[in-house]
Amino acid sequence: MSLRKIVHIDMDAFYASVEQRDDPSLRGRPVVVAWRGLRSVVCAASYEARRFGVRSAMAAVHAERLCPGAVFIPPDFVRYRAASKLARDIFKRHTDLIEPLSLDEAYLDVTENKTGLSTATRVARTIRKQIWEELHLTASAGVAPNKFLAKIASDWRKPNGLFVIQPEDIETFLPPLPVMRLPGVGAVTGKRLELLGVKTVGDLRQLGPAMLEEQFGRHGMRLFELAHGVDHSPVVSDRPTQSISAEDTFERDLLLDETEPVIRRLADKVWAASRKDPRTARTVVLKLKTAEFSILTRSYTPAFPPGSCDELAAIALSLRDRVALDETQRFRLVGVGLSNFRESEISAQPILFE
Structure with missing residues (x-):
């Protein structure tokens, strides 16, 4: 098997960097992207904030204690998605084999690139230059013969760095x-x-x-x-959605019986999102997080997939009844999801009459 040339692009402190780019007064200051509140978590932190120990997924109140002078910005995912799309457009100039992992990172297979650059390193260097010149954002890149090594490499010289792992370097690296x-x-x-x-x-x-x-x-x-540096997994572009979910963290812990309005609201969100997918989801998932941070999940695959938002909510509520905990147990988060997507059986039926 011939060696692949894989580039992993990772935008640096992406959400926080977009905020600093769009508001010059934030540049050089510790920025934390998070909603304020006892239950909020950090979505992203600028490198200035990271020097104080602030990290993504950390409780926002803890981040505030670590960095009292941080500027807290509520997330604006509309702008982040717009910036992500522009970065993706830059990737597409070089290859069609793009596997996004999130809004801020992606794998690119540039074994054969569209711009005729002679090496994957030159492709990575060009992409980083274009992101800076056109989006005024920085990105780190890793270049390697497979996805696993490329991801390690992109983290090696963050932020705003480029690192290459050549095949002959694997045994020493x-x-x-x-x-x-x-x-x-x-x-x-x-x-x-x-x-x-x-x-x-x-x-x-x-x-x-x-x-x-x-x-x-x-x-x-x-x-x-x-x-041993072996990873045969290919870069998969346009990977189909595996699941759709929505969750909510409460301002105060709730008893299980108090979660019905939230479950119905989340079911409405998930159902609306699922209507954009031509496939049918077969499995309903309910996620609960206790006040002690234990995570419980329950799932059910009915004989026929849910056919309406009300039916989805009803199944999610029935899953709640399968949680066998003390009735005094309180919960800090609930989530509703759909998974196990299949091609729609209706569209697959042959036309019998015209």
């Missing part, structure tokens, strides 16, 4: 890395690996495939491949 840099190695897997004496990717290599498969099943083989 990977072994010293902390094993937590591998995708799929979170706190739980990391702790199990630590008990096996594994702290670096090099340590992981020493365990061998048989030991890893015994300890972690199929995921163990994936870890073994990643430890």
Whole structure:
């Protein structure tokens, strides 16, 4: 198999950078993109705020304690999506093989690029230059022979950096890395690996495939491949939506019986969003987060998919009845979702009469 040329583009502190670009008074100041409130979380933080320890997904009240002088800006996703689309338009000048991961990052397969540039590094350098000149935003880029390595590379010289991992460099680059840099190695897997004496990717290599498969099943083989820089996953453009969901965090914790109005409102949002997809969602999902931050999910796949917003809400409410917790338990968040999308059976039916 010939080597791919993959570029991973990651916009730097994207939401906060858009705010600083559009309001010059914010430049050089610690900016936190978040709604104010006890239950709000940080959507993004400028690098000035990150120096104080502020991070995405952190509670906004904690961010305020870490950085009392931060400027809090409520998120404006309309502007962020517009900036993301303009960046995507720049990517399309170079390749049609684009796999967005979110509004602020994407994989590009530039094994064959549309602009005739001789190397993937030149493509990445050109894209970063165009983003700066046209959007007045910075982006970091990683270049490597596969997606896994390209994503690691893009983080190597953030912000506003470019890093290249050549195929011949993999054997010296990977072994010293902390094993937590591998995708799929979170706190739980990391702790199990630590008990096996594994702290670096090099340590992981020493365990061998048989030991890893015994300890972690199929995921163990994936870890073994990643430890050797192997990732065959292609860049998939226009990946179909896997799920549609909406959730809400309450100002005060609610009892389960008090969540019905929220569930109905979220069902209305999800149903409206699902109408834009020609496929049919078969599975309804209810998500709950307790006051103690435990997450519960319940799902149901009926014989026939929900045919209306009211039916979706009714199924979501029935899932709520399957939560067997003490009636005094309180919840801080609820979410409703649709998943398991299939091609519409109606459109697939043959025409019998005209």
